[in-house]
Amino acid sequence: MSHRQILQALTGLLAALFTAMLSTTIVANALPTIMADLHGTQTDFAWVVTAALLANAVSTPIWGKLADLFSKKLLVQLSIIVFVIGSVIAGLADNMTVLLSARVVQGLGMGGLTALTQAVIGSIIPPRERGRYSGYMGAVMAVATAGGPLLGGFIVDSPLGWRWTFFLCVPLAVVALFLLQVTLRLPHTRRKVSIDWLGSILLTAGVSLLLIWVSFAGKAGYYEWMSWQTAAMVGGAVVLLALLVLVESKVREPIIPLKIIRERTTALSIVASVTVGIAMFGSTTFLGQYFQIARGFSPTEAGLLMLPMIAGNLAGSVGSGQLISRFGKWKRFLIAGTIMVIAGAGLAGTMDHETDMLLVSLYIFVLGLGMGLLMQNLVLAVQNTVRVSEVGSASASIAFFRTVGGAVGVSVLGAVMSSSVSSRAADGLRAANIPVSDGGAGDSLDIGGMPPAIQGIFRAAYGDATATIFQIAAVISVVALIAVLLIKEQVLRRTLDITPAPMPQANPDLTGSSETLSAAAGTGTAPDGGTASDTGTAPGGDAATRPRSTAGAARGGTGTH
The missing domain is CATH 1.20.1250.20 (MFS general substrate transporter like domains)
Known part of the structure; x- marks a missing residue:
């Protein structure tokens, strides 16, 4: 663009x-x-x-x-x-x-x-x-x-x-x-949807409990900083946030x-x-x-x-x-x-x-x-x-x-x-x-x-x-x-996406899957295995090639991490 x-x-x-x-x-x-x-x-x-x-x-x-x-x-x-x-x-x-x-x-x-x-x-x-x-x-x-x-x-x-x-x-x-x-x-390309609703509930409940505790602790008419209410709220928040980490490590x-x-x-x-x-x-x-x-x-x-x-x-x-x-x-x-x-x-x-x-x-x-x-x-x-x-x-x-x-x-x-x-x-x-x-x-x-x-x-x-x-x-x-x-500084890449590693040359006599052919086309792999263009992925995951000179790509680096 x-x-x-x-x-x-x-x-x-x-x-x-x-x-x-x-x-x-x-x-x-x-x-x-x-x-x-x-x-x-x-x-x-x-x-x-x-x-x-x-x-x-x-x-x-x-x-x-x-x-x-x-x-x-x-x-x-x-x-x-x-x-x-x-x-x-x-x-x-x-x-x-x-x-x-x-x-x-x-x-x-x-x-x-x-x-x-x-x-x-x-x-x-x-x-x-x-x-x-x-x-x-x-x-x-x-x-x-x-x-x-x-x-x-x-x-x-x-x-x-x-x-x-x-x-x-x-x-x-x-x-x-x-x-x-x-x-x-x-x-945009439609993908299968999977929303982590359990994680959202645990996140909301855990953070909210901590904030409610802080807002009213130590105030006259509510409860003291050192009280059973404090122990219940802080302990409950810790349990909820620990469960959140567990859930986030399991869901797709x-x-x-x-x-x-x-x-x-x-x-x-x-x-x-x-x-x-x-x-x-x-x-x-x-x-x-x-x-x-x-x-x-x-x-x-x-x-x-x-x-x-x-x-x-x-x-x-x-x-x-x-x-x-x-x-x-x-x-x-x-x-x-x-x-x-x-x-x-x-x-x-x-x-x-x-x-x-x-x-x-x-x-x-x-x-x-x-x-x-x-x-x-x-x-x-x-x-x-x-x-x-x-x-x-x-x-x-x-x-x-x-x-x-x-x-x-x-x-x-x-x-x-x-x-x-x-x-x-x-x-x-x-x-x-x-x-x-x-x-x-x-x-x-x-x-x-x-x-x-x-x-x-x-x-x-x-x-x-x-x-x-x-x-x-x-x-x-x-x-x-x-x-x-x-923080370790990495020079900002000029490519829209992280350029994938060069793919092995496909045998022209073999019929590759449409997914493989699409990926190869999106990376713009040159005959020598190099990358002839900067690669960008559209928001939905579509491969979108942005033609650019090899010198331009070299100036920005490959962006591979």
Whole structure:
């Protein structure tokens, strides 16, 4: 495919990705208002994000497996429809239960878009050229991430109200559906379907149990960290996840293919993705809360204050994508990105409710730049090591573990935030000789409904507690740096698929099977046993030869691992 054909094919896909990303970021600055309107707590705040991330995570491997079995185009369209249904329900929610349920539906749709976007790109673009287009995707994500908080803040401050932060995504999704129908053309060969439903259930139950345990442990009215409830939940989660590994090693079509995960680059990329997911989702989720509650800015102003992080993300993703496509080297960008994430989170860990806003902008710019260098390039490194027929599962595995890391991060850091705010607010109230209720303090997000004297105490508590979130994120990101340093760099291949080893010459007098003849034709084996062309495998497993000069193939190497 020419550059123009690829861009045309990606138009609808990027529009769908933009809609899904926008739905996440547009809500960020609306959450404090939503919590106040629906009488939500700090735990509810975290779970509005966690519910969508968890549904996204557990559905991503399923979508990825379906992408290896069914039409990717049809699946993308289906995921958009699911997402639209969730958006409408969320916009109509009148209590936290309905809103959380709608966020789960939205997350299922976002899981499809997360997995399928990477799978389609991996199916039509060779890894050496993929950095260029991953940069475009990173740019779309950055624009959505930048525009979301701004647009969300403007909507919340306007007569439309927070419900339109959900409704607005519906027409955008319809436009994306139309563009996909017109622009995306992918060949597909039907294969026998085998979905690992047992693995999906075990995965969902195990991860959910851990997140529920973290969210409510140590809270008044629930249970202590050291209690029989903790033992039951953690023990149950360990058993469920152990059974998951056993099931995945036995089934024919596992949702998390262990043979791919066991590959060194993929395994280390997964470790890095989990820790980066914790730092990215866990820390940035609470930035809007910091700007609005701790510093007293409006939702629109909070969106503007997020721009330095978005600018860093955009520069990192687009710039690294162009350089990787030019030189074929990617590890240096992963190392630099991880160091910047650690530095940015560490600097943000020094913030309090009085930190100069210029310093805050600098800190989050460094954090955003590091994330831009990391996110897409971790996926690219993995895609370079697998066959095109496995791109869907491999891409989904990375996206899955990153999103699980994000869900765990939001849940864990949300629990830390709630506990820290409660403790700091209680200390502040006692210092001001204001009675503290038996249930503690700090679980309410309706700061505007408090008396002015108490408002100041709670704003200071939220501002000072935010630093703890970033400090934890910085420490966790050190694990990502170790994983990235251990990854063995392989120059990105120019071929769409891993070129198979030359096949023995067939005797022309013998009649080979159609399968053998098809394979021989697809590899383009020359009389001397060499490969005369780069080989690509279409999404459904079809052999698709892309004529190219032998010199061109030599420059990129065979891509054999």
